Amino acid sequence: MGTNQMGVVKRNIERADKATVEKLSRFGVATVHEAMGRVGLMQTYMRPIYAGAHLCGTAVTVLMHPGDNWMMHVAAEQIQPGDVVVAAVTSECTDGFFGDLLATSFRARGAKGLVIDAGVRDTKDLTAMQFPVFSKAISAKGTIKATVGSVNIAVVCAGALVHPGDVILADDDGVVVVPAALARQAAEAAEARENNEAEKRSKLAAGVLGLDMYKMREGLERAGLKYID
Amino acid sequence: MGTNQMGVVKRNIERADKATVEKLSRFGVATVHEAMGRVGLMQTYMRPIYAGAHLCGTAVTVLMHPGDNWMMHVAAEQIQPGDVVVAAVTSECTDGFFGDLLATSFRARGAKGLVIDAGVRDTKDLTAMQFPVFSKAISAKGTIKATVGSVNIAVVCAGALVHPGDVILADDDGVVVVPAALARQAAEAAEARENNEAEKRSKLAAGVLGLDMYKMREGLERAGLKYID
Amino acid sequence: MGTNQMGVVKRNIERADKATVEKLSRFGVATVHEAMGRVGLMQTYMRPIYAGAHLCGTAVTVLMHPGDNWMMHVAAEQIQPGDVVVAAVTSECTDGFFGDLLATSFRARGAKGLVIDAGVRDTKDLTAMQFPVFSKAISAKGTIKATVGSVNIAVVCAGALVHPGDVILADDDGVVVVPAALARQAAEAAEARENNEAEKRSKLAAGVLGLDMYKMREGLERAGLKYID
């Protein structure tokens, strides 16, 4: 759902810098979300339209009314290479706001993909194009072009606040929003986590228990855990 | 959900003509739904049980009570080659009304597939058979054979009205019902749309914006859209 | 949801015998559920995280509070080769209680997979590991380690009662719980059903109607079914 005024297109937005986006793209959503302190995740109903879809880029946001995708065309003009379009609707709607024609246009502008809190269609074509989309629904139902919304304002998409220029990272585990100002720090924290995990993984694979590796036994006892036979 | 009286099997139904069904089968659900004026789509919770499932055929309808699939066997006898069984239940139910044995029987009768506003099971076998099913749920739970319903009456399936003999088209984007009387006209309109889309697609791929191709800029301005920096 | 007291880990549980588990593993969930008299099925929202995931093993149960996966590490120590961890939460939660590190640990202990009435993450890695998981949700959101729950108590998971040591069987059609005491009998009944189905299948494939094969016509007429033209 959107956050404020309608009928506005902001042309100049500040995008997270490309090097940071590239660095973030190397990590999974779970790692980045954890690195950020467990905030910024969209709701779990947002799913990729094909297995293996993933994307990372800077947000161009669009807010529309239910059943009306006019602003998608307005958003297309604001896309720069490396952007991800993040689409919100003013109330719940599963209509197909996006299909293969818009995907062709978005890709021609350099878009990395789409995240939409609504429905999309032409999923067979989108899959053939390998154009990654994360959506709430799949629906053949088309939309009209009658009311204006906004482009590049702050929007709430699937429960997460997105500002234009934020980094959007999506994979099999969901969609996370990294505010542009925190992107570098998040990338570094993610890298640190990942380095840290390799060693843990090999210990666990060797049969070491998390109880011992993380030294949990004392804490559990203090918390009152009892073993019985 | 069903629409009227129970305990009736209609043997002679008028099916949409084969040439039209064949023509409709060449188009996607989104195209046909659009061609029909955006009516006749089932709700978006109807999903294929395997990726890539699609079907096109004439409806044999069946209305059952929750947890009771007796009428599926009655429906089997009414199937003619090229039919799609459309199954509705008098109230919401996720039980598995259909599995590999019924699929074997339906296929032997010439059925093209099943659309059911309830659950199915044996999905691994159905996938191996490449027997297309669009359903609300997958459930191992079997059903009883105790109460009669009806076959080949008008039914409401996943929010769409289906008369026996209507054309049912289903793919990754959903399930659409084309009334038999409108089938030829829908096929022609779908064809016209598709021819029209190829040119649009190549323009958009070349970077032309929908804003310009569809001449939207003036309308947007009149609707009050403002650009800011 | 869980069934009784918190803060307890039961170390010695009686598992269904290995030969019976192995025998049950040859059948599908639909067959076994039917063989048991249509009881013991988890709700249909429990889905495999990758196509084709299936598992069969003896239950190690764990009950946790929402957003807290501390007890997963406690459960890991109780796993014996051939076990399936069955995880319940005291109230609805979609957080990711489980990821690739825990999967590595569980596998090192000999676990056959996980059934969890909550979310999991790192699904790409879990798929690459072919570690079967049946869950309610996929979520990148991690959990804390602050409150104790229990291990190897009776739990309610997705609507089904699970005692430690019960046989858990899961495939594309869902998840069924076979109480340890009934496992042998269920396996035999499943075998009988399956033998019985081969003959039915070939008759149906040859075009024999279920109406005739199951001798339903008289019953339907008695129940009031009318044929009209």
Added chain:
Amino acid sequence: MGTNQMGVVKRNIERADKATVEKLSRFGVATVHEAMGRVGLMQTYMRPIYAGAHLCGTAVTVLMHPGDNWMMHVAAEQIQPGDVVVAAVTSECTDGFFGDLLATSFRARGAKGLVIDAGVRDTKDLTAMQFPVFSKAISAKGTIKATVGSVNIAVVCAGALVHPGDVILADDDGVVVVPAALARQAAEAAEARENNEAEKRSKLAAGVLGLDMYKMREGLERAGLKYID
């Protein structure tokens, strides 16, 4: 959801006769639904906006697009005293399509109430007016007036097929549709049921068991029921 073509208003519809509507209005929804053979019930998410709301009248139908209530005004003109407006939307939408101004207009035309598979607003005012509404949602969100739908075509509302002129009966137990052609017969069957129930009620109140009153014991035993201590 709607059933066919858009952009049409049918002015002359055949309404169920007033005496029959009046007779049906004396019964509860459960009684009438049962009398009709358990068909024609809307889905259970349709709820009255205030406790005790109930209505009975002849349907004026309206089909709209999501977020667009233009056709409500078109429908108003078609209302005759004793009508109930039945509103469907081409895809799921919770927006508030109806509020106190439209209720004032509908009442001035003689409407008995509204049944809508979407949202309504101004519920405090509607309650004060005692204008009965059965809806899927309550939402303050207003709608636009940009696209045409249809009035007095067959519509699917909350899973039930409604033709203009059908009798609509709604109370605490839900909403049932009685086709105009079956209304008299349904009213008579409902009356018979109700007469029949008074005697049953007094027997049950005196402690007679349904098992004995309905002579169920033998059937249960034949069905395999066992009593244990």
Added chain:
Amino acid sequence: MGTNQMGVVKRNIERADKATVEKLSRFGVATVHEAMGRVGLMQTYMRPIYAGAHLCGTAVTVLMHPGDNWMMHVAAEQIQPGDVVVAAVTSECTDGFFGDLLATSFRARGAKGLVIDAGVRDTKDLTAMQFPVFSKAISAKGTIKATVGSVNIAVVCAGALVHPGDVILADDDGVVVVPAALARQAAEAAEARENNEAEKRSKLAAGVLGLDMYKMREGLERAGLKYID
């Protein structure tokens, strides 16, 4: 959902003692649930059919198949004064399994009310009778009498395990199950909690902060909480 074998009625069950049930009836569900260590609560979709409904009694359990309420009549015979019927269904169903006739019968047997993981009807009459019911749905749709289930076996109702004879307590906050063996202890713990709360309430009403009353400030600081201006 149910837990084990079908077709069985257990006549002699051990009920929690009357004095304890009476004592538990003085407390709210939230208090008792807390006193038990936060286990045994049914899912939050279980709601009273009228405002202010509440009940407390010993469970007579019944397990039915979807759309079939035959066993309700069997359960009626097993009711003793002070019992609450707890009804589960083998898969999700919203049909109306219970109405005013059964309520009349149950009340004549001394039942305190009904808790059902399905639908009920005749809610206006039930409200007039002040017969408390907690259910998942309200539906006018009736059921058949064709298949046997069980009475007084362990059932899973709305996510909670219920054994016959357990104490069932329900009010505006939900439904909690107190195992018979733990009932006395739960009643005492609830009493202790309640005595404890009066003092807290008056302190808080006087403006004392929970931060101070519960001495939370140090813990919060240790957990890293920062105050900024």
Added chain:
Amino acid sequence: MGTNQMGVVKRNIERADKATVEKLSRFGVATVHEAMGRVGLMQTYMRPIYAGAHLCGTAVTVLMHPGDNWMMHVAAEQIQPGDVVVAAVTSECTDGFFGDLLATSFRARGAKGLVIDAGVRDTKDLTAMQFPVFSKAISAKGTIKATVGSVNIAVVCAGALVHPGDVILADDDGVVVVPAALARQAAEAAEARENNEAEKRSKLAAGVLGLDMYKMREGLERAGLKYID
């Protein structure tokens, strides 16, 4: 769901001015939402815990983790007379984060009510206190006090962005957020709308059609609407 960093309490926030809040409190949510251009509405699942509950005040925000209400006590200290606490959780949770003790404390601090995207309990007491709460769920399940969240940061609550100090208005029609900076303008627009509605209402009550009053006939014809008999 929350929007950014955890572990922070902001003490000094800028609240919308009291006169404007008081002015907004005279209007309904539907009127204010419309006056703002149809933005800022929370999702429709947010419902009052008792009929007639309504509130208007300035937001004190709190972000918590699922199952953990520790920060509610931290928020209590930040409440000033006229505030409404707006509570968000980092992932979906229905637990009862709030009951009569916290309500007593909040009221002692001058709070006007609570809006929470989670569950609450003790609803009977809250109703007796006439302490207005709008929530997603009612649940007896209590929470722990183990993890820190934040107070007075921007949060996303039920799909709407809320900054501390914004005006929160809630009644039977839902919950709307009015950004502090736009509050005066929204109040004036609401007043203008309301004045405008009285005249419309009396015209409609006199039988004037919206079609004529709003001069819609020509637009409808242009849009293609056809009348048939």
